[in-house]
Amino acid sequence: MALRAPRALQVIHRLVELEEHVGTLWHRLVTQTATQRYPDAAVYLEDVRRSVGVLFRAMGGDGGLKIASTPATEYGAQRTWLQRIAGTNKHVELAWRNESSLNLPACIDVFAKQELNHDLYLWLAALASADGGIRQEQNDWINYNQWLSCKVLKRFPGLINRYQRLVEAQLALRPDVRNLTTDAAKLELAIQHALEHPGQARALPDLSKPPRYLPQPVFLWLHPSPPLSATASTLPQDDEAMPEANGEVIDPQEQRRYRAEKVDMPDGKNGLVLDRFENIFSWAEYIKVDRSTDEDEDLESAEDTAKDLEQLSVARDSKTTAKRIRFDLDLPSAESDDSPLGEGILLPEWDYRKGELIKDYCCLQPMIADTAEAIELPTALRSTAKRLRSQFEALVPSRIWYRGQQEGSEIDLDAYLDFITEQKQTRAIAEQGMYREFRGGIRDLACLLLADLSLSTDSWVNNHARVIDVVRDSLLLFAEALSATGDQFAMYGFSSRYRQHIRFHTLKTFNEAHNNISRGRINAIRPGFYTRMGAAIRQASEILSKQPASQQLLLLLTDGKPNDLDQYDGRYGIEDTRMALIEARRRGLQPFCVTIDEKAGDYLPYMFGADNYVVIRKPSELPRELPLLYARLTH
Known part of the structure; x- marks a missing residue:
């Protein structure tokens, strides 16, 4: 007896669900069996980033390097048949370093014990501290890592016991030489001997030619052939052709780095037909969409898809998306912008790669909001300002x-x-x-507060205020507090868009009294562009050094690290800012940084020094904390 059509469809639907369920279970079983990892004992880079950075620099590593996660690269070692079925072990994350960063795995779960995975992070940091960042050829890989290991253990003998435990765990994961070919067995024996006895000479197989057998990864060593970073092409100077887009701005949950290349935007017309032609005439519903770019709630998110890719291809698209990262790069119109003061000031910039100060490389444009409306202190800040004024009046020496x-x-x-x-x-x-x-006594000091007004200050601190709102309240209360002491002080803000356009906003000069006009300028600040700190610090240092005071405090208020659209991102910007601070100290100035960036500990100690910065964990408390911090610095 034939089943009715609805009943037959239900049976088919259940069979399909059963097939999918069985397939999922089978995939999970095969993947777990083939994967030689221990997720329960995993240690993540984000959890040990600070301790690893401290250890790396304490052991003599380059202080200018940032601690970053390495992209997974295709390794090409021989896989077992079960791994080939499961599609696993194609990529591996190994440690390596270059001129700008120490790259470590985002997660280490290669050993069954969590303490061993944690120790591996520390050992890799110690090994990289002795590395010169020079790319090694394949035939030097074993000898070079032996030399690094021997060098580290000789300088820091306290690591010997930890290294031996790691070697014992690593050897347990190495393949059995009895199951390898003759050439492969010779190479594997050389690796194991180098791990157990680093620095002891042993005959190596001839590796002058690319070996037919690539050994299994050695997690205790640096990458044998680290990926080269392609030269990043800068964005075009004119961004006016970019359309406006609306959408949710998101950050990836896992801070993993990816290799990327710049490509042309695909038109969606070319591609493979992933179907058999005899199925074309089967009954289906077709929707006219471009699957190469359009989003679908039924598909994995772009973030999840990116995790499975070794290299990302980035192109400029003219379409809007539901989730995006937006950069507002359009300059304000002349009618609504601050007024420029003069033709601009040419300033040098430090190129750490050449080891020289490039003369007249940047153009800084002083600006002032001369049309800003003069205002009284906002009502919401008056009670706090009254309390701060009474506290700061106590700083004035008695008669x-x-x-x-x-x-x-x-x-x-x-x-x-x-x-x-x-x-x-x-x-x-x-x-x-x-x-x-x-x-009365004399407080012989002068303070210049330099506020970061970059685009990142447009982000929200909570449901009620943005970072720029917190900065505005902080500047207003800071000025009210310092007015009670009679100290000399000035306030400026800055942002940048390439080296030719560094905006330096005048909020209050040393020669002006704090009044409703300066309050109006502070009230008129708004998010700008990027953060070219070096040029702004050099100009602030020039202004502050001319003040006749025995103590000259340069106070920097920021929410992130130096960056700009060109090469100023990364280590280049950090090194230039550090050199600008060194120049400020040579002038007798006292630089100090106040930041709300939770990751500031990765770069501020190198730039300002361990005792010359403070991180405000709750940005909403910045208006109250900033004047009190000034009181402690000038006590």
Whole structure:
């Protein structure tokens, strides 16, 4: 008896679900069996980044290198038949370093014990501290890593026991030489001997030609052939052709790095037909969409898809998407922008690769919001400002009598009586002042506050305020507090878009009194572009060094690291900022950084020094903390 059509469809649907369920279970079983990893004992780079960075620099590693996650690369070692069925072990994450970063695996789960995976991070950092960052050829790989291991163990013998435990765990994962061919067995024996006895000479197989057998990864060593970073092409100067797009801005959950290349935008017309032609006439519903770019809720997200790719291809698209990362690069119109002061100032920039200061490389444009409306202090800040003013008034030295002065407001009777007594006793009369003066103490200091007004300040701190709003309130309260002490102070803001356009906004100069006009300029600040710190610090140092004060404090308020659209991103920007700070100290200035960046510990110690910065964990507390921090710095 034939089943009715609806009943037959239900049976077919259930059979399909059963097939998918069985397939999922089979895939999970095969993958888990083929994978030689221990996820329960995994250690993640984000959890050990700080300790690894401290160890790397303490052991003599380059302080300018950032700690980054390495992209997974295709290794090409021979896989077992089960791994080939499961499609696993194609890619591997090995440690390596280049001129800008120390690249470590985003996650280490190669050993069954978590403490061993943690120790592996520390050992790789120690090994990289002795590495010069020079790319090694394949036939030097074993000898070079032996030399590095021997060098580290000789300099730091306390690592010997930890290294031996790691070697024992690593050897347990190595293949059995009895199951390898003759050439492969010779290479494997050389690797195992180099791990157990680094630095001891042993005959190696001839590796002058590319070997037919690529050994299994050695997790205790640096990458035998690390990927080369392609030269990043800068964005075009004119971004006006880019359309406006609306959508949700997201950050990836896992901070993993990817290799990328710049390609032309695909038109969606070319590609393979992933179907058999005899199925073309089967019944189906077709929708006119471009699967090469369009999003679909039923498909994996772009973030999940990227995890499976070794290299990302990036192209400029004119279509809008539901999720995006937007950069507002359009300059404001002249009517709504601050007024430029002069033709611009040419400033140098430090190129650490050449080891020289490039003269007149940047153009800094001083600007002022001369049309900003003068305002009173906002009502919401008045109670806090009143409390801060009363606290800062206590910093002003009390008025006291200064005795024994050559000149003064009145005669010092005690000094006069001492003089008469000595004269009557026919003693030698020492020359001394006969006057006294009643006056207050002097706070001989000047402070210049430099605020980062880059595009990142447009992000939200909470449901009520953005970073730029917090910065604005901080500047207003800071000015109110310093006005109570009578200290000399000035405030400027900066942002940049390439080296030819560095905006330097005047909020209050040293020669101006803090009043409703300066409050109006502070109230008019808004997010700008990028963060070319070096040029801004050099200009601020030039202004501050001209103030006649014994203590000159350069206070930098920022929410991130130096960056710009050109080569200023990464280590280049960090090195230039560090050199600008060194130049400031040579002038006798005292630089100090206040940041709300939670990852500032990765780069600020190298730029400012371990004791010359502070991280505000809750950005909403910045308006209250900034004046109190100033009080501690100038006490």
